[in-house]
Amino acid sequence: MDLIVKRANANSLKTQCAVVFALDNTLQSSAQLIDKEANGTLSHILESKALKNKAGSHCWVHLAPNKKRAYEHVLLVSLGQAEKKSKSSISSKDYISSIQSGLKALKGSHIKNAAVYLDQVNLSDTDNSPSTIAQLFATEAKRVDYKYATTKASDKDSSKLEKLTLVVDDAKQVNDAKKGLKLGQALGNGINTTRELGNLPGNICTPEYLANQAKKLATSSTKLTTKVLTEKQIEKLGMGAFLSVAKGSAQDGKLIIMEYRGGAKTAKPNVIVGKGITFDTGGISLKPGPAMDEMKFDMCGAASVMGVMTALVELQASVNVVAIIAAAENMPSGRASKPGDVVTSMSGQTIEILNTDAEGRLVLCDALTYAERYKPKSVVDIATLTGACVVALGNHATGLFSNDQALADKLLASGEKMHDRAWQMPLWDEYQKQLDSNFADMANIGGPQAGSVTAACFLSRFTKKYPWAHLDIAGTAWVQGGAKGATGRPVALLLDYLLNA
Template sequence: MTAAKATTKKASEKPAKSANTNNNLIQFSTKVLDPVKHATQCLVVGCYEGIKLSASASAVNAADAQQVEALLKREGFQGKTGQSLLLLNPQGIAAERLLVLGVGTPKDGNISADNFRKAIQKISEALRPTPCTEITLALAEISVADQSVEWQARQVAESLSLLDYRADKLKSKPADISLKLKKVIFGATKAQATGATKGLLLGQAIAKGVNLARELGDLPGNICTPTYLANEAKRLAHKQAKLSVNVLEEKQMKELGMGSLLSVAAGSDQPAKLIVLEYKGGTKKQAPIALVGKGITFDTGGISLKPGAGMDEMKYDMCGAASVLGTIQTLLELQLPINVVGVIAASENMPNGSATKPGDIVTSMSGQTIEILNTDAEGRLVLCDALTYTERFKPKAVVDIATLTGACVIALGNHATGLFSNNDELAKALLKAGDEAADRAWHMPLWDDYQKQLDSNFADMANIGGREAGSVTAACFLSRFAKKFPWAHLDIAGTAWRSGGAKGATGRPVSMLVQYLLNQV
């Protein structure tokens, strides 16, 4: 047996053909297995801190005359959370490779949910240099505090299904990768099998929605236009009895009085779209939950032009819309018995001769007038009309999702989504869902004290409130259009994508939104 240390680079990912063929490429299944006799390209086992082997790891160690333990000690492996060691050509067992994952120190016999997630996320990284197409996980025996085997299987499927998407499909020659995972077997006892299978299906469904949101976010603005988003919504509804789509054109929006939304589209050759998706999985009497997404497919800032450096990342200004479509995708996979409305306000923000100018005053669908002091604060201008339009569905609750403010990035970084709400019960439900899905948010203030920053001498309000508390005043602006329903605003400017060498959409907060809907069911 020889040892190979896992690389520290992020794992390469399996390509999806396009947003129109976002299929599950990895097949997951549950099986009762003997870790010594089970034939697989790679067997994955756990190890607690202090080189305390799990039951399966101990069985493998015994079959190999204690060589596994000896190699772990030789390589300095301690079993800390996030450590991994890939052993090649293990003797005494049927597996071709053995991957040992560190799961940390248990407390009262259980490891934390966070430690389990961290361990699972190391699998693709550790196997990156290998040509594995199938792996088997003997991890159901690892007891996780306050979590079931169903939950464990869900984490496995969510994490590994992210390999179904790669961002380089538009390259003439996408990079060749070694790891082409096609099959994952989750080892479980007979008593655990039903729950594990359910967890795998749920994890796959969530990952499929996340991957759709990632793909839409990563597409360039010359491909992913408002029309493209509308067509993507129609694709989701194709042959789906529970989902219908209606796309409002600019003429219809003008008739409805959406002067605020249309002011953003005024400078673009691309027509704006208001995309309305209705998922009817519940009863007719059940009030829907509405998800409202900001869909600015490219944001130059308009006349208030952004600096050129990093402007390419403004293709991600439609990630709120992408998260709505991703969540709907998962709803379709799960066929949840719930009613959900998705409303996407899609437009470009461009600076041509017809573009809205700083100082212009527009009338929103609600009848409130807005002095546009900065055309780069356009997300709230499209969302306010979308929120007013959503009133017609008499929603139980409304959650808008938007890459709204750079100020939120300064406040929370890229770890937590900013959450604002006019309803504490709704805010708590979303925070709980975020914690459960490891897609966390932080509750920000929405006090009346901030509202006065939006005062205007010439209109009912200004669209910006100055540099101080920029994410709060943006939420205060939206709150003026959300008085007729419980409402929450998720500012995902810091969490929707990564910059730098790992540039790419994250698919957040699809996991949080799906968990919130699951909890409502």
């Protein structure tokens, strides 16, 4: 789907469909122009309450054929109720809901191209720049455009929507809106990359597949280089914790390193580290059968890292970012780790494996130690790490843990700004004693209480040399039920942080 920005008039721009809006049951300016030409048809829709005064409510407007008319069809969408403090403003949440609804209606129709007339949309909870308006629009357009079909012989995406024109009402806004559109498209493409990787089955999206995707991305930009470490190289580095997980599978584990150099040569990079367990059976500590298919999503941390790097490449961003993906399968076999085994991490610290299903922290701890060589400005790891985080926060907020409050504050602010929220959890010393072991420097689990906290405490023992944050996305990386699939979170949060760090 092509996205462009234009300044135009609703009665002059040739398009198959004009998408116009109403706020608080009042037609916006472009809708008023069309209403005048249509002899009050849109006003009648509002008067008859065929369009609800709720963000996202929409109605197709049926007009008599007229070859002289600039548009063939009209879609009227409600922006909902205005904010009480300002009768011309709405929340960005309502704006996004309205855009999503309108685009879904277009996608389900026979429309090939449409013009969206946003007029003067005023957002009450963020800046009102044309750039922000266009960025939110483009991100949702790309998000709505995605449909998983890779492993389907039938039911391919039947959408005919090929072109969307975002229309602004002032020529001075065009350049600013174009910048926002570019950012929004890149973010949307990064989110969809993450969703696609997460949705792929484990027999396709293996550690080798992730490595090949990273190599492929590097061919599209001179600013990006990718290298992939094999298990033999990982062993030489002393990554005993990583290998304790990978060795149980016939699929070789991979440490994937992507270096994006778009900023000053002397500038320290920000590092993002993704958990890439491409399928998690639990190992010898086998998971129960029901819903085990969803453990293909256990690599969504790695997928989000790939999504962020995809967006950075598309933007040709002026930043330095290193991405590290710890990719492996966690399988039961004669070679798999057993409860009670003791392994030595790259840091030299020993770990008693009390539960082989607490494998994410084992691959991550060695990747976090590896990150030290970059003398990073910050390190953020992203992982579907604990079911305990889902119990604590549900599916709305990503769990955030950090050893540096300034870093935590920046990530939280990016989450609020990008509607990809996180919630800070405690990382207190009092929890560390739950990881005590009689036979090693630490155990890999801390008992039934505060499971997400003790998992973060475990990782914190490998992050003493830099500002670090951990994002537990176990509750936000995918949805269950009839709409089962990867969400693409927290790509938006991460991209905003990295572009502004």
